[in-house]
Amino acid sequence: MGFRWYSGSDRTGRIPRLFSQLVYYMADKMSADELASEVLKLLEEEGDANMRAKMLFEIARQYRMEGDRPRQIEYARRALEQFDPLAANFPSVAEEYADCCFQLLGGLEEEDSDERFVELAPLALAILVWSAKGVVDPTTRDLAGSFLTRGLYLLAEKYKDRTLFGLAYATAAFLLHTPSEGPVPLVVAHACARRLGLRDDAERLLTQIHEIDLSGEYLDLARSDALLYPV
Known part of the structure; x- marks a missing residue:
């Protein structure tokens, strides 16, 4: 045809x-x-x-x-x-x-509603899943990943839920293995590792944050355990 x-x-x-x-x-x-x-x-x-x-x-x-x-x-x-x-x-x-x-997902940097996050989280997850098939550009993948990681972490903090901490940790770990390195997934992963009692992982992540965070801003956040900011 x-x-x-x-x-x-x-x-x-x-x-x-x-x-x-x-x-x-x-x-x-x-x-x-x-x-x-x-x-x-x-x-x-x-x-x-x-x-x-x-x-x-x-x-x-x-x-x-x-x-x-x-x-x-x-x-x-x-x-x-x-x-x-x-x-x-x-x-x-x-x-x-x-x-x-x-x-x-557009405009969600201003959206903090739990209900809105739960509604749209499957879309962000779908983007991450299909990014592994090479059909998603890196910027789209990273923005969707940041949205999903942030939302899962904030829900986990709100409800003190280990499953949500585990999901946020897994999502952050996925982003750590993408070419565009940045401090945000490291800081989220570090915070989740601490909540999950993964002390060795938390120390390794703190070392990695120190290596790439030239300003020291994210290292201070990680050390103070004050990750309550928009990712």
């Missing part, structure tokens, strides 16, 4: 051909509203959930390019509702799935 990215229900090639024309050749000649109108017509004919999600993702991307954040989020959310992670063709749209997850 010639469209290797397509794994939907249309065996004639008509839907992927028209979709490609719209997204890759006509998008710069149409407004986001016009593109959405045409893509939604194809969506009604497409029987595969992940291909429908891909179409909705492209609409969201077009609105993002126009700076229309409310419509962008609307279509990113609609796309996320369509994705089927259990389907055999899901890996082919995993990058779009992770992107939608990240779009819905």
Whole structure:
């Protein structure tokens, strides 16, 4: 059929051909509203959930390019509702799935609600999981990881829950093994190690913080056990 990215229900090639024309050749000649109108017509004919999600993702991307954040989020959310992670063709749209997850995490540096964190934590976890498959860029992975680590740690502190401390520790440890080294995962891991009674690990982490924290700010936080700040 010639469209290797397509794994939907249309065996004639008509839907992927028209979709490609719209997204890759006509998008710069149409407004986001016009593109959405045409893509939604194809969506009604497409029987595969992940291909429908891909179409909705492209609409969201077009609105993002126009700076229309409310419509962008609307279509990113609609796309996320369509994705089927259990389907055999899901890996082919995993990058779009992770992107939608990240779009819905936007602005959470100002969000401290426990309920909001619990609602969105699965999105951050999905980004970390699929980052191991190479479909997530490092910046997206690190921001999602920081959000998840911070939220788990603060919930653990609030409820004094060892399971939550363990989850925060595991997430921070994952980030320690990514190329973009930084002090934040080290400090979170150190705080969790202390709460979990992992004294040797806590000492090793304190040494690593000392090695990379040129300002001494994070080392002081770790030593004073005062990790109650926005990550």
